[in-house]
Amino acid sequence: MISRPIKEGFSGVGRHWAMSISSAIAVTITLVIISVFLLLTWNVNNFTQNIESSLDIYASVDYDAENQEAALKKKIEAIDGVESVELSPKSAEFQAYLDSFSDERTKEAFEPYASDNPMHDAFYVKAADGSKIQSIADALYEMKNNNEGLYEISYGGQSTISIVDAMANIRKIGMILVIGLILLAIFLIQNTIKLTITARATEIEIMRNVGASNRFIRSPFLIEGVIIGILGAAVPIGLTIWGYIALYNNAGGILISNMFHLVEPYPFVYYVSGILLLMGIVVGFIGSWLSVTRYLRWKR
Amino acid sequence: MIECSHVFKRYKNGTNALYDINIKVDQGEFIYIIGPTGSGKSTLIKLLDGEEVATKGSVKAVGIDVGKLKRGQVPVYRRNIGVVFQDFRLLPEKTVAENISYALEVINMKKPQIQKRVKEVMQVVGLEDKGDSFPRELSGGQQQRVTIARAIANRPKVLIADEPTGNLDPAKSAEIMELLAEINKKYGTTVVMVTHDASIVNRYRRRTVVLEHGHIVADLAEGGYVRHDQ
Numbered sequence: 427m428i429s430r431p432i433k434e435g436f437s438g439v440g441r442h443w444a445m446s447i448s449s450a451i452a453v454t455i456t457l458v459i460i461s462v463f464l465l466l467t468w469n470v471n472n473f474t475q476n477i478e479s480s481l482d483i484y485a486s487v488d489y490d491a492e493n494q495e496a497a498l499k500k501k502i503e504a505i506d507g508v509e510s511v512e513l514s515p516k517s518a519e520f521q522a523y524l525d526s527f528s529d530e531r532t533k534e535a536f537e538p539y540a541s542d543n544p545m546h547d548a549f550y551v552k553a554a555d556g557s558k559i560q561s562i563a564d565a566l567y568e569m570k571n572n573n574e575g576l577y578e579i580s581y582g583g584q585s586t587i588s589i590v591d592a593m594a595n596i597r598k599i600g601m602i603l604v605i606g607l608i609l610l611a612i613f614l615i616q617n618t619i620k621l622t623i624t625a626r627a628t629e630i631e632i633m634r635n636v637g638a639s640n641r642f643i644r645s646p647f648l649i650e651g652v653i654i655g656i657l658g659a660a661v662p663i664g665l666t667i668w669g670y671i672a673l674y675n676n677a678g679g680i681l682i683s684n685m686f687h688l689v690e691p692y693p694f695v696y697y698v699s700g701i702l703l704l705m706g707i708v709v710g711f712i713g714s715w716l717s718v719t720r721y722l723r724w725k726r
Numbered sequence: 727m728i729e730c731s732h733v734f735k736r737y738k739n740g741t742n743a744l745y746d747i748n749i750k751v752d753q754g755e756f757i758y759i760i761g762p763t764g765s766g767k768s769t770l771i772k773l774l775d776g777e778e779v780a781t782k783g784s785v786k787a788v789g790i791d792v793g794k795l796k797r798g799q800v801p802v803y804r805r806n807i808g809v810v811f812q813d814f815r816l817l818p819e820k821t822v823a824e825n826i827s828y829a830l831e832v833i834n835m836k837k838p839q840i841q842k843r844v845k846e847v848m849q850v851v852g853l854e855d856k857g858d859s860f861p862r863e864l865s866g867g868q869q870q871r872v873t874i875a876r877a878i879a880n881r882p883k884v885l886i887a888d889e890p891t892g893n894l895d896p897a898k899s900a901e902i903m904e905l906l907a908e909i910n911k912k913y914g915t916t917v918v919m920v921t922h923d924a925s926i927v928n929r930y931r932r933r934t935v936v937l938e939h940g941h942i943v944a945d946l947a948e949g950g951y952v953r954h955d956q
Contacts, residue, residue: 430831441819632815635775636829636876637804 435649439657445622446654452618453658453709456611457702460604461666464698467600469681472689474593481559481590483581485566486546491575495547498575502549505565507558512550519545546577557594560587608705615654615713623647623717630721640722647718648711655710656703663699670695727753727884727916728774733783735769735940743769744940747783753883756910756917758927758949761937767920770937771888774918775809776800788883805833808877808915812889814869816861816876823848823857826876833880847875851905867898871905878909885909887919891926899923903930 439446485502487495495513502511514522520543524533551566553559563581570576623630633643671691679688728751735744744766751757761767772778773785776792785792788806795803816825823844830840848854851871861869870890877885887906891899903926910917921927927934931949935942 628815629817629819632817633828633832634801635804635809635811635815636832637801638828638832639798639801642801642832 431645431649434646435653438646438650439653442622442626445618445625446650446657449615449618449622449654449710449713450658452614453611453655453706454661456607456614456709457659457662457706458665460607460611460705461662461698461702463600463604463607464701465666465670467597467604468694468698469686469689470593470596470600473686474590474597476687477590477593481553481581483551483553483559483563483566483579484548485551485570485579486548486577488575488577489546492547494575499549501569501574502551502566505551505562507554507562509552509554511552514548514550516543516545516547519548557590559590608709611705611709612712612716615651615658615709616716618713620717620720623714623721627721630718634722643722644715644718647714651710651712651714652707653710654714655706655708658710659703659706662702666698666702667695670698727751727755727788728918729784729786730770730773731784733773733780733785735766735773735778736781742940744773744780747942749935749942749945751916751918753916754910754914755933756907757919757933757935759918759920759935759937760922760927762922764939765937766940767922767937768888769940771809771886771920774884774886775807776803801832805880806882807884807886808880808882810870810873810877810885810887810890812892814861814866814873814893816869816872818861821858821860822853822864822872825861825872826879829876829879835880843879847879850878850909851875865898866893867901870894870898870902874902874905874909878913878915881913882915884916884918887917889921889923890919891921891923896925899926900929 487498491498499511499513502508520540523545524536527533527536551562553562559581563579566576566579570579630643674688674691677688679690680686681688728749730747730749733744733747734742736742747766747770759767759770769778773780774787774792776795779793790803790806792803816822817828820828826844826847827840830843835843844857845854848857851874853868853871853875856864856868856872861872864872870893874887874890885906890906891902894902906917906919907930909915928950934944934946934949936944936946
């Protein structure tokens with residue numbers, strides 16, 4: 427009979443509603459904190475990816491080496507960590523330069539140079555991930571120094587790399603905090619349920635006296651824990667959905683500057699909600715398992 | 727039905743509770759185990775229902791060596807014996823009928839059978855109209871009847887009653903005694919009753935085992951309360 431533990435679990439929550447509510451509040455508090463960290467970590471992750479994906483290394487080609495561009499491209503592509511290499515001809519570079527001015531008069535002043543283009547052809551090198559930028563740039567500098575046809579190398583430099591490193595650290599710290607908070611939640615719930623069960627130790631003893639097996643006694647308590655976990659997750663889920671959407675709309679999708687784009691709320695908030703619900707269930711289950719097992723140990 | 731041979735019990739904290747206990751109880755017998763507080767009565771019951779294991783010697787009940795049971799087998803073994811407690815031990819959040827049916831759900835009895843059996847035993851103990859009441863709404867004597875109904879619901883061969891009249895006044899005690907005697911006679915259930923109520927032992931005379939300081943000091947077939955003061 428599977429229905430018995432479920433039925434008894436529900437009525438257990440109802441009959442001990444004060445205890446159930448206090449356990450659920452313990453879940454709620456930790457899950458709210460976990461939710462904040464999840465949103466933060468996820469967004470930081472997103473920033474990092476955005477920044478990393480916009481980190482191109484620019485390498486212009488010597489005038490003398492313009493006929494070797496195909497070979498150069500192959501050579502750059504062979505550098506470890508390079509995802510893609512794109513060649514931009516000097517005409518495009520010149521146009522991009524012109525486009526960077528907003529007033530027409532400056533643009534007109536530069537027009538005459540179009541026929542005698544001073545720009546260089548250039549490679550735009552994309553790194554597979556942020557940590558590789560430095561080593562790729564170093565390899566390109568080496569090519570330049572060996573006179574292999576590169577004229578100038580430029581990339582965001584040390585500062586962008588530090589941002590990427592900082593983001594990676596924030597992400598790591600966030601993950602550690604989330605794991606720590608989950609353990610804390612289990613501990614809190616275990617303690618609250620332990621209180622509930624201490625009050626019900628006699629009940630468990632009676633069940634044992636009439637010959638109930640441990641599994642028979644334990645299963646309704648586990649269902650109770652899961653119900654408490656779900657109840658406890660309800661408020662954090664609501665706050666997450668409402669709060670994040672409000673934040674996103676008020677901030678216009680960006681944080682501080684255009685560099686930090688927030689993750690689109692849909693379906694992001696549903697993912698986070700799903701994780702919170704799952705955590706509530708798991709934490710409720712483990713918490714009540716640990717506390718009920720204490721009273722089911724046979725001293726024999 | 728019950729056989730204790732050369733049973734010694736020494737608790738982990740060093741307390742010696744029982745010394746060389748030898749008791750043999752036949753099927754259908756009704757015996758008293760009497761003795762003052764600390765004489766080892768409770769320990770003897772714990773050995774019988776599998777809560778504790780004898781340090782030496784063997785405890786056998788309904789053909790099972792209780793001390794040799796694995797932990798997981800103890801609940802199953804307990805279904806063979808009904809236990810009635812002085813403090814009733816009813817589940818406070820369950821009604822009378824639910825309390826009795828719990829003992830039957832435990833042994834996986836089917837729902838319609840449970841309902842039928844619960845009705846039967848409530849009749850036996852004379853509480854057929856109290857099924858929907860909660861234990862706190864009943865008097866002590868009535869609660870003890872519910873406990874007895876629960877203990878006999880799955881037709882155990884042995885009924886252990888631990889001071890069943892301890893919390894009751896003399897009139898209610900007499901009713902409980904009559905009920906136990908009826909169960910013993912009608913269903914052939916072996917009854918082991920632990921008590922220190924001298925008036926009961928003297929009034930309803932039966933085989934009486936006297937425990938003192940963990941020793942059996944008397945085993946009287948004709949019964950009667952014995953005080954063994956050194």
